[in-house]
Amino acid sequence: MTTPIYTVASGKGGVGKTSLVINLCHILAAEGKKVLLLDADFGLANADVQLALAPEVDLAQVISGKIGLGKAVTTVTKNFDLIAGRSGNNELAFMAGLEQQEILTQLRALSVNYDVVFLDAAAGLDATTLALCTAGDKTLLITTPDPSSITDAYAVVKLLKQRQGVENCALVINQASKNEGARVAEKVQAACKNFLDVDVPLLAVLPADKQYAMAVKLQSVAAVAFPACDVVGDLKVLAGKLV
16 A cells, blocks of 8 residues: 655745644554654755754755655654755755656655655745645645635645645644634535635634644643643644545
């Protein structure tokens, strides 16, 4: 059975994408699943910062040819591995398409050692993000009730279909009540269906949570520091849908 690869993307920055995927990785690892997270925000990688790690190896060494992708793995916890980027690295920020493709080829080969793989893509709509969404089996499209975030989420779906011929997005509404999240999902789904003829299923609505926000500020993980908070329960449900 092929290991599923999920690209985690958002049109707008600041929607909580990286902290969300880190929590998913911790939850799945605690349930005994072997998880790999590739920080694919090549210019402004920060998963290692949020995890309070200082990796000795990262993607910059892969691009320079010093090591292969499999040697760039850092263990976060039992069952949870990270391939870190390097924020502000010129070679990563302006990586050629062939280099990106080589990383994705190596990642697919490496994925056989894991139950699930996540790609944490950069926010925005550049060619690299669209290529990463295309490379994944499914794109977890993170948005919030903010109008600009909703508009940008629609733009991701639109460009993936028009430029890549891909319809693989599923919605995760972050920082929203259940009712508010349902309304946001209806707006995005209606626009995608009416104008693009694309179905975008809703995977989860995740509430705003003070403990969750505190964990992010403390470079901790809510699933570890505050396992009883409401959003962690919803993340566990989401995690169960992915594997």
